[in-house]
Amino acid sequence: xxxxxxxxxxEHDSDDDSYEVLDLTEYARRHHWWNRMFGRNSxxxxxxxxxxxxxxxxxxxxxxxxxxxxxVGKLAATAVGGGFLLLQIASHSGYVQVDWKRxxxxxxxAKKQLKKRANKAAPEINTxxxxxxxxxxxxxxxxxxxxxxxxxxxxx
Numbered sequence: 001x002x003x004x005x006x007x008x009x010x011e012h013d014s015d016d017d018s019y020e021v022l023d024l025t026e027y028a029r030r031h032h033w034w035n036r037m038f039g040r041n042s043x044x045x046x047x048x049x050x051x052x053x054x055x056x057x058x059x060x061x062x063x064x065x066x067x068x069x070x071x072v073g074k075l076a077a078t079a080v081g082g083g084f085l086l087l088q089i090a091s092h093s094g095y096v097q098v099d100w101k102r103x104x105x106x107x108x109x110a111k112k113q114l115k116k117r118a119n120k121a122a123p124e125i126n127t128x129x130x131x132x133x134x135x136x137x138x139x140x141x142x143x144x145x146x147x148x149x150x151x152x153x154x155x156x
Contacts (some may be wrong), residue, residue, distance in 0.1 A: 006112065017051065026030040051141055052139040054139075054142045054145060055141060055142075055144070055145040056145065057142060057145065058141070058142040058143065058145025058147075058148075058149060059145040059146070059148055059149035059152075060149060062145060062146035062147060062148060062149025062150035062151075062152070062153060063149035063150070063152050063153040063156075064149075064153065065146075065149075065150055065153060066149065066150035066151060066152065066153020066154040066155075066156075067156060068151035068156075069152075069153070069154065070153065070154050070156075071148075093109055
């Protein structure tokens with residue numbers, strides 16, 4: 001990176017711009033980019049392995065998680081969809097009678113309970129979000145590798 005050196009009055013007339021070359025290698029050795037961005041405590045994983053190793057570890061574990069998430073998600077969607085289909089066929093055939101007024105009443109009751117519980121759980125959720133954010137900041141390279149691998153696992 002080059003910094004512009006202030007020009008004197010005699011140099012203002014010249015079209016030649018002078019630059020001073022700064023050596024950033026020493027600065028980079030003393031100040032790691034993650035220390036400036038994420039604080040002094042950058043976590044044990046960042047200090048223990050190289051960046052490439054961290055990305056590979058995060059990517060492989062993310063891909064495995066994404067792949068399993070995709071397969072389990074398909075299985076769960078098939079089971080739930082198949083269950084609804086069988087219930088609809090049974091209802092249409094007369095095997096099952098659905099009391100829709102009772103279903104609506106139970107759904108409204110469940111909504112009210114969820115709203116009450118959501119208001120009580122807000123501090124716990126905020127604590128979980130703060131802890132997760134701190135973990136991601138401490139392990140940014142592994143976390144980014146995991147996210148990339150997870151998305152690839154979902155796509156495969």
